[in-house]
Amino acid sequence: MAKKVLDRRVERTRQLLQNALSELILEKEYEKVTVQDVIDRANVGRSTFYAHFEDKEQLLRSGFEPLRAQFEDFLSGAEFDMESPWALSLTMFQQVQKQKGGYITLTHIQKFLYGYLLDHLKSSLPKRNKNIPPELLAHYVVSSFIALMTWWIDNDYPCSAEQMNKYFRQLVEPGTSAIMHA
Amino acid sequence: MAKKVLDRRVERTRQLLQNALSELILEKEYEKVTVQDVIDRANVGRSTFYAHFEDKEQLLRSGFEPLRAQFEDFLSGAEFDMESPWALSLTMFQQVQKQKGGYITLTHIQKFLYGYLLDHLKSSLPKRNKNIPPELLAHYVVSSFIALMTWWIDNDYPCSAEQMNKYFRQLVEPGTSAIMHA
DNA sequence: ATGTTTCTGAACACTGTGTTCGTTTACTTA
DNA sequence: TAAGTAAACGAACACAGTGTTCAGAAACAT
Numbered sequence: 001m002a003k004k005v006l007d008r009r010v011e012r013t014r015q016l017l018q019n020a021l022s023e024l025i026l027e028k029e030y031e032k033v034t035v036q037d038v039i040d041r042a043n044v045g046r047s048t049f050y051a052h053f054e055d056k057e058q059l060l061r062s063g064f065e066p067l068r069a070q071f072e073d074f075l076s077g078a079e080f081d082m083e084s085p086w087a088l089s090l091t092m093f094q095q096v097q098k099q100k101g102g103y104i105t106l107t108h109i110q111k112f113l114y115g116y117l118l119d120h121l122k123s124s125l126p127k128r129n130k131n132i133p134p135e136l137l138a139h140y141v142v143s144s145f146i147a148l149m150t151w152w153i154d155n156d157y158p159c160s161a162e163q164m165n166k167y168f169r170q171l172v173e174p175g176t177s178a179i180m181h182a
Numbered sequence: 183m184a185k186k187v188l189d190r191r192v193e194r195t196r197q198l199l200q201n202a203l204s205e206l207i208l209e210k211e212y213e214k215v216t217v218q219d220v221i222d223r224a225n226v227g228r229s230t231f232y233a234h235f236e237d238k239e240q241l242l243r244s245g246f247e248p249l250r251a252q253f254e255d256f257l258s259g260a261e262f263d264m265e266s267p268w269a270l271s272l273t274m275f276q277q278v279q280k281q282k283g284g285y286i287t288l289t290h291i292q293k294f295l296y297g298y299l300l301d302h303l304k305s306s307l308p309k310r311n312k313n314i315p316p317e318l319l320a321h322y323v324v325s326s327f328i329a330l331m332t333w334w335i336d337n338d339y340p341c342s343a344e345q346m347n348k349y350f351r352q353l354v355e356p357g358t359s360a361i362m363h364a
Numbered sequence: 365a366t367g368t369t370t371c372t373g374a375a376c377a378c379t380g381t382g383t384t385c386g387t388t389t390a391c392t393t394a
Numbered sequence: 395t396a397a398g399t400a401a402a403c404g405a406a407c408a409c410a411g412t413g414t415t416c417a418g419a420a421a422c423a424t
Contacts, residue, residue: 007400007401008390009390010401013401013402036380044403045402045404046382046403047382047383047384047385047402047403047404048401050382050383055381133340135333135337136349139329140326143326144322144325144326147321147322148318148322151317151321151322170357170361171314171319171322171361173357174356174357175355176353178352179349179352182352189421189423191422216412217411217413218411226371227371227372228374229372229374229413229416232412233370
C-alpha cells in the first residue's frame, strides 16, 4: 500500500509548478513555455523540477489528473444507454466550468481528453455498421465535442455548460443517429 | 513585375527541403523534426536552409502553397449557395487524394487549412441567428471537416474522396440545417 | 568566357535541456 | 523539542539545437 500523506513540501512544490505552467499557458502557447519559465514563475530550483517530473509534458499531464478522475467516476457509476453520451458530455462541460480559474487549461483538454473519450466511445458503440466505419463515427463525435469545448474556453465561457451541451447535442445527434440507422 | 523563372539551384534546393520535411513528418511528429534532420536528409548546407526559409514553420507553410492555391481557385470561380459548402469539401478531399504521395501531409492540413476555411465559412454565413452563435457553427463545421480529413489520412485513405464527402455531409448537414432554421 | 548568384562548410554565440552533487532548509515523529 | 530523514537549493556541467556570418568553391545565365 502506498504512502497516503505526502510531505507538505512535495505538495507545495507540485502545486507551485502546476499553477506556474497553467498561468504561463494562458500567456503564450504551450510549446513556447520553457522549463526555465516554469521554475522561474514557481520560484523552484531547477533540480527540484526534475526531481518531480521528467519533463514539461509530464507536469502538464499531472494537472489533468483531477478531470480524468471525474471522468472515471462518471464511467464507473453508469451503464450505457442512448442518453449516456449526452450525460457524459454534460458532466464534462460542468466539471470544466466548475474549476474555471483552476489549473486546467484548454491545452490539458486538447492533449489528454481525446484519448479517454475515444476509448470509451469506441467500446460502447456497435462493432460493425454498414453505413459508416464505427471508428470514424467515434472520432467524429469526440472531435466535435472537443471542438465545442475549445470554442467555449477560447471565448471565455460565453454561455452555460448546459447551453453548450444543448448545442453539442443539437448539432451532432441528428447526423449520427440518421447515419447509424439509415 | 517579379522575376518568373527561378535559378535552377533555388528550385532544386527548395524542393529538396520540402520533400525532406514531408518525409520526416511521416516518420516522427513534426515538433520533433529538427532543422538539422531536414538539412541532413536533403543534403543541403545549414546556411542554405536559412537563406531560403526563416525557420521550420515557414518551410512547412511553403509546402501548403499548392493546396492553398486550389482553395483560392475554387472560391474565385463560384458564388455561394446551399450546395457550395459540400462542393468545397469535395474539392478538398479530391485535391488531397490527387497529391497522395506528394509533399502535403496531415500536418500541413491541420496547421493551415483551418484558418482559410473558417474565414470563408464565416463570411458566407448569416451574421445573426437566434439558435446558435454563427462563429460556433462555423468553428464546428470546419473542425468536423478537418476531423474527417484527419481520420482519412491517418488511416491511409481507406475509402474514396467522394465517399468521405458523403460521410461528412451525412454527419454534419442534418444537425446544422436543423439548428439554423429551428 | 565572364560576371553574378547560389551553395558550402566551418566557426561562433546563444538558448534550452536534463543531470549531478555537496550544502542548506524544513518536515516528521518519537 | 531534538534528532533523524527527506526535500529543496544552486551552481556547474555536457549536450543538442538554433540562427548567423563569411570566405571560398561551384553552378548558373548570357
